Amino acid sequence: MSAADLSQLEFDQQHLWHPYTNVAKPGPTFVVKESEGVHITLDDGTRLIDAMSSWWCMMHGHKNPAITKAIHDQLDTLPHVMFGGLTHDPAIDLGRKLLEITPDSLTRIFYCDSGSVSVEVAMKMAVQYQHAMGHAGRSEFATIRSGYHGDTWKAMSVCDPDTGMHHLFQGALSVQHFVSRPPIRIHEDWIDDPAQNGLGELRSVLEANADKIAAFILEPVVQGTGGMYFYHPEYLNQARALCDELGILLIFDEIATGFGRTGELFATGFCTVEPDIICLGKGLTGGHISFACTMTNDRVAEGIGGGNPGIFMHGPTYMANPLACAAAKASLDLLTGQDWRGTVAAIGEQMAAELALARDLPNVADVRVLGAIGVIEMKHRVSADEAHARAHDMGVFLRPFGTNIYTMPPFITSPDQLSEITAGMLRLAREL
Numbered sequence: 001m002s003a004a005d006l007s008q009l010e011f012d013q014q015h016l017w018h019p020y021t022n023v024a025k026p027g028p029t030f031v032v033k034e035s036e037g038v039h040i041t042l043d044d045g046t047r048l049i050d051a052m053s054s055w056w057c058m059m060h061g062h063k064n065p066a067i068t069k070a071i072h073d074q075l076d077t078l079p080h081v082m083f084g085g086l087t088h089d090p091a092i093d094l095g096r097k098l099l100e101i102t103p104d105s106l107t108r109i110f111y112c113d114s115g116s117v118s119v120e121v122a123m124k125m126a127v128q129y130q131h132a133m134g135h136a137g138r139s140e141f142a143t144i145r146s147g148y149h150g151d152t153w154k155a156m157s158v159c160d161p162d163t164g165m166h167h168l169f170q171g172a173l174s175v176q177h178f179v180s181r182p183p184i185r186i187h188e189d190w191i192d193d194p195a196q197n198g199l200g201e202l203r204s205v206l207e208a209n210a211d212k213i214a215a216f217i218l219e220p221v222v223q224g225t226g227g228m229y230f231y232h233p234e235y236l237n238q239a240r241a242l243c244d245e246l247g248i249l250l251i252f253d254e255i256a257t258g259f260g261r262t263g264e265l266f267a268t269g270f271c272t273v274e275p276d277i278i279c280l281g282k283g284l285t286g287g288h289i290s291f292a293c294t295m296t297n298d299r300v301a302e303g304i305g306g307g308n309p310g311i312f313m314h315g316p317t318y319m320a321n322p323l324a325c326a327a328a329k330a331s332l333d334l335l336t337g338q339d340w341r342g343t344v345a346a347i348g349e350q351m352a353a354e355l356a357l358a359r360d361l362p363n364v365a366d367v368r369v370l371g372a373i374g375v376i377e378m379k380h381r382v383s384a385d386e387a388h389a390r391a392h393d394m395g396v397f398l399r400p401f402g403t404n405i406y407t408m409p410p411f412i413t414s415p416d417q418l419s420e421i422t423a424g425m426l427r428l429a430r431e432l
């Protein structure tokens with residue numbers, strides 16, 4: 001059969017690659033025709049509640065009128081222009097907004113295309129800063145296990161070495177320094193003993209390699225893809241002091257945690273300290289167009305600027321794309337213009353009450369909720385494809401990974417819709 005004779009789905013399965021899939025054995029895939037609010041509509045008319053916020057981005061719902069209007073208006077004025085030697089209102093206005101809402105010390109913004117690229121940019125900033133400070137040997141990184149920072153090479157090198165399949169890329173990945181994930185969870189009592197709170201191990205790894213390490217990079221408080229694990233922010237406060245003592249920079253990857261998802265506007269808000277560099281992405285445009293940024297403080301920016309060559313060596317073709325900047329500005333205005341804290345808290349309370357029923361199920365290891373993140377951790381791995389098909393029958397789009405059945409619902413999800421999501425999760429926990 002020639003490609004022209006294939007149905008849409010047949011063509012897709014024979015020619016298009018999907019995330020983390022085997023092209024020889026494509027899993028069940030639904031054709032989406034349109035989306036609106038919390039719903040995605042399939043080609044057969046089925047409507048599914050998007051319990052994943054389309055990979056955690058779509059916080060104000062699909063096809064949000066304010067965001068689509070901002071993109072339309074921008075499209076009619078200035079769809080794109082290169083950012084080298086030129087600038088524009090959308091980039092500047094978004095910058096003003098970002099400075100208003102992010103931790104105070106972060107004053108310099110680098111716009112880029114995706115989360116992984118913003119991590120590359122952050123890591124490059126750290127290396128160039130150390131170089132400028134006369135520490136050319138400091139080009140390696142420390143991180144915690146179970147992390148996830150993206151799929152490009154340098155970002156992948158600091159992902160969890162087991163789930164990130166480092167063995168597959170051996171020889172091609174930079175070797176980094178891993179410590180255990182912080183053992184004390186967010187709602188547990190902090191234990192001020194370095195042998196029990198993880199900081200003893202961190203100190204010994206950082207001290208032993210201080211002349212080689214440019215920065216310590218981690219997801220603050222919530223580890224997303226690496227296991228939906230919520231740890232105690234005091235770890236970060238003390239890690240900050242340790243990094244300062246040893247001249248190591250601190251990078252927070254807030255790509256998943258940013259914009260209210262955890263109950264704080266940024267997970268940094270749980271801490272008493274601020275990072276040197278922060279990565280933002282995913283929810284930045286409310287899920288309407290790919291965009292990300294890396295922000296840093298004056299010390300790092302001016303340090304790089306005062307070094308040789310002084311210029312920061314990165315510049316994506318679509319840097320500061322005006323459509324993406326306009327979408328992001330509209331999304332952030334929507335977020336800060338509402339009682340996001342109350343909304344996220346209400347979602348969290350309802351999820352905690354409804355998901356608690358899963359605790360008694362024989363195959364459930366743990367149930368946890370933080371902000372608008374709800375997780376049922378199973379004792380065994382769950383097949384995403386099987387879960388996906390069953391959830392579809394219940395009118396919900398869920399895509400578990402590893403042992404976790406989880407949701408990050410859009411903030412506009414109504415209590416009834418949220419109950420449909422949690423009912424779907426409970427059923428998966430019972431049946432899979």
Ligand SMILES: *Cc1c(COP(=O)(O)O)cnc(C)c1O
Nearest residue numbers: 114115116148149150224255256
């Ligand atoms: C998703 C994610 C990334 C990668 O972002 P992409 O836009 O997929 O490249 C990096 N870090 C964290 C914490 C993420 O959740």
